[in-house]
Amino acid sequence: MNQSERKPNRLIDEKSPYLLQHAENPVDWYPWRNDAFAKAKNENKPIFLSVGYSTCHWCHVMERESFEDHQTALLLNANFVPVKVDREEYPDLDRLYLTF
Incomplete structure (x- = not known):
């Protein structure tokens, strides 16, 4: 995606x-x-939860290969409420979801 096509999302x-x-991903985080x-409750949609941190190599790979892809973004935005969490802000959530 080139710079002129990027539009900020809720982040x-x-x-x-x-x-x-992730504030300019096409995923509406x-x-x-x-x-x-x-929104998830009102629209009867599941949450798509993504937890990461700024220096995580695999988080950057996932962003580049998935979250910057327009087809993936369309799928996520239409069928889920995408939620992005910084594990450094919410270490309790990170621990909780790493156990599954």
């Missing part, structure tokens, strides 16, 4: 460096907040 106003790295869960 653009976040403070986390990791979330800001929500931060971990109540509005994401309300």
Whole structure:
């Protein structure tokens, strides 16, 4: 995706460096907040949860190969409420979901 095609998503106003790295993905990411869960409930959609951190190599690979892909973004945006979490902001969530 070239720079002129990029449009900010809901992460653009976040403070986390990791979330800001994803603020121009075509995936319409929500931060971990109540509005994401309300949308999921109102639209009867599952949450697509992605947890990572700014210096994670595989997080960057996943972004480049999946989250910057327009077809993947269309699928995620249509069928899920995508939520992006910085594990450094929510280490409890990171621990919880790493156990599964």
